[in-house]
Amino acid sequence: MSDAQLSRGQIERLLEVGRTLVSELDLEVLLSQVIEAARDLTGARYAALGVLDSDKQGLERFVYLGIDEETRRRIGPLPQGRGVLGELISHPEPLRLDEVSAHPRSYGFPAGHPDMRTFLGVPITVRGEAWGNLYLTEKAGGQPFEEVDERLVTVLAEWAAVAVENARLHGGLERRQAELERAVRGLETSAALARAGAAGMEADRLGRLIAKRGRDLVRARRFLLLLPEGEGLSVAAAAGEGAPLELEGTRISPEEPMLAEALRNPTPRGFAVGERAELSLGGLGVGAKAALLAPLDFRSGERGLLVALDPLAGARFETDDERLFESFAASAVTTLSTARAAEAEKLRLALDASEQERRRWARELHDETLQELGALQVIVEAMGDAGVPARAGELLQRAADHIDRGVKNLEGLITELRPATLDELGVGPAVGTLVDRVGEISGLAIEAELELEHERREPAERLAAELESAIYRLVQEGLNNVVKHASAAAVYLRIVEEDGVVEVTVRDDGDGFDPASAGGGFGLVGMRERVALVGGSLAIDSEPGRGTELRAELPSRLGRQASGPPPPAGGQSSER
Structure with missing residues (x-):
């Protein structure tokens, strides 16, 4: 075909389209521009562009022009690349038909599809590889597509191939840039967290x-x-x-x-x-x-x-x-x-310091103040036996009673601070003593079940000091809460060690409360912190009018300590 067969308008339009296509970097816009240009150049009523799937056996996209949405809905699913459309997939070379239905691969159109007789198809090849096809039907005036139409659309397909490659390269660059920006944001965020943690x-x-x-x-x-x-x-x-x-x-x-x-x-x-x-x-x-x-x-x-x-x-x-x-x-x-x-380490150090301070105060109160009170009690009793006047004897007896109450209160305070039994004999005997004392003072009926596996062994073993302290303080705080807040008549205490876990339960029949509204009251924060430090879990089950149950599970394999009293700095003598 010579240039004389092309109209001036077609040549100018082809050049204009070429410039427009190669400058367009948005693939979606590009596809619409290609089919619009193809329809304009050839005078076709309908135009479409099919993009091949990754296997080059069918169409993964189908962009069309000339069919309204109502007709589109009546037709049904978009073409997948069968029939005449599939011919260009199997044989990627230009195809012109004066009558579509006469082609051997034609099997008609679906219901609702517009009548189409004339057809022109041209493949789009990118870097030597089939990428898609341009489809045109129904040239104006019912005329068949001519060789000039085929040449125009072939050149358009070549322009489109260049433009598609440019758009794909640009899209790849944009994606890589976006990935780089995301990676930088991620690194900056991770660095900010790391700096905050290090500080x-x-x-x-x-x-x-x-x-x-x-x-x-x-x-x-x-x-x-x-x-x-x-x-x-x-x-x-x-x-x-x-x-x-x-x-x-x-x-x-x-x-x-x-x-x-x-x-x-x-x-x-x-x-x-x-x-x-x-x-x-x-x-x-x-x-x-x-x-x-x-x-x-x-x-x-x-x-x-x-x-x-x-x-x-x-x-x-x-x-x-x-x-x-x-x-x-x-x-x-x-x-x-x-x-x-x-x-957790700060809390552990603080709790350890607190326990050490408790030991020191308990030791000093026991070794000094309690001993002084004991000596004073002996002196008062001796004076009462020395034949003093009756009035003086009454006063001495009252003094002796006050001293005796002071001694008992001081002994209770020493036990609250740090019981010698906990350091010298272990958590089982210490809890037993605590239960007896709380029951005697409060009048509560306390049923206690203590089964600690390590204490039954020969020779007897001890849990880690940190775990023993956690168990004792947990029970102590639980019983204190019952005495102070529960208005309970009875308490059930259970401490059982089995399969490497110590289960602690404190259950009362008192007033109960709403754990969700208690916040940090009732010593809950301190209990949770102690339990968490030894890797355990704590649950509070209660509601108003139904009593309260405190349950903790603590891992017992935290290391063992030899049975017997701790070093001299670890506690006070149990003798008075």
């Missing part, structure tokens, strides 16, 4: 930093940090729109469907719902259209969750967000674990 930031402040940084990282409207507390989860930190600080401390059940599913998965899990539905988070009053949850796996075996709600852009979180979130979760759990370990 010794408190766990509460660190949690808020994690929530703020996590929200910024995945560009979410709201963000929650859920950490294990007892048998459930608690909101440790909240950030963003509609996530007020008042949410912090709110408990939530891990059985909530979305949370339960996320906790079962080892990697981040995305959720999305329809326009009129909302994801719910267990009555927190925080709803969302989309959510991204990542588990936090602590070395203790506990699991928390990072929860991002509603992306700032788009209807749902993308796969790239999930990968970024997974890396962030690993940094967050490492930083949190380090901070919690540091705080």
Whole structure:
């Protein structure tokens, strides 16, 4: 074909289209421009572009022009590359037909499809590989497509191939740039957490930093940090729109469907719902259209969750967000674990210092004050036996009674501070003495069941001092609460060691209370801290009018100490 066969308008339009296509870097826009140009150049009524699938056996996309949406709905599913359309897939070379139905591979059109007779198909080849096909039907005036039309569309297909390659390269560069930006954001976030952890930031402040940084990282409207507390989860930190600080401390059940599913998965899990539905988070009053949850796996075996709600852009979180979130979760759990370990060590040192101070005061009160009172009691009794006048004898007897009460009160205080039995004989005898004393003073009926496996062995063994102290203080605080707050008549105490676990139960028949509203009252904070330090768990079961049950499980294999009294600095003599 010579240039004379092309109209001036066609040549100018072809050049214009070429310039436009090679400068367009958005693939979606490019596809629309190609089929519009093909229809304009040839005068076809209908135009389409089919993009081949990865196997080059069918069409994965089909972009069309000339058919309205109502007709499109009547036709049904888009073409997959069968019939005449499939001929260009099998044989990627231009195909012109004056009558589509006459082609051997034609098997008609679906119901509702417009009549189409004339046809022109041209393949689009990118870097020598079939990429897609241009399809044109129904040339204006009912005329068949001519060779000039084929040449025009062939040149257009070549322009389109160059433009597609440019768009793909540009898209790849944009994706790599976006990936690099995400990686930089992730590194900056991880570095910020690492710096905060290294600086010794408190766990509460660190949690808020994690929530703020996590929200910024995945560009979410709201963000929650859920950490294990007892048998459930608690909101440790909240950030963003509609996530007020008042949410912090709110408990939530891990059985909530979305949370339960996320906790079962080892990697981040995305959720999305329809326009009129909302994801719910267990009555927190925080709803969302989309959510991204990542588990936090602590070395203790506990699991928390990072929860991002509603992306700032788009209807749902993308796969790239999930990968970024997974890396962030690993940094967050490492930083949190380090901070919690540091705080636990501080608490352990503080409790150890407290126990040492208790020992010192108990020893000094016993060795000095109690001994002085004992000597004074002996003197008063001797004076009463020395034949003094009756009035003086009465006064001496009253003095002796006061001294005796003072001695007993001081002995009780010494036992409260640090019982010698705990250091010298172990937790079993110490708890037994405590039960006798509390029952005598309060009048409570205390039924005690003590079965400590290590004490029955030959030779007898001792639990680690830290564990013995935790058990004793737990029972002591539990009994004190019953005496002070429960108005109970009876208490059941059970301490059983079995299969490497010490189970401690203190149950009363008193007034009961609401654990959720107790906060840090009744010594609950101190009990939880002691139990957590030895790797145990604590549960409080109570409600008004139904009594209270305190249950703790503590691992007994924390190391053993030899049976017998501790070194001289560890306690006081039991003799008075």
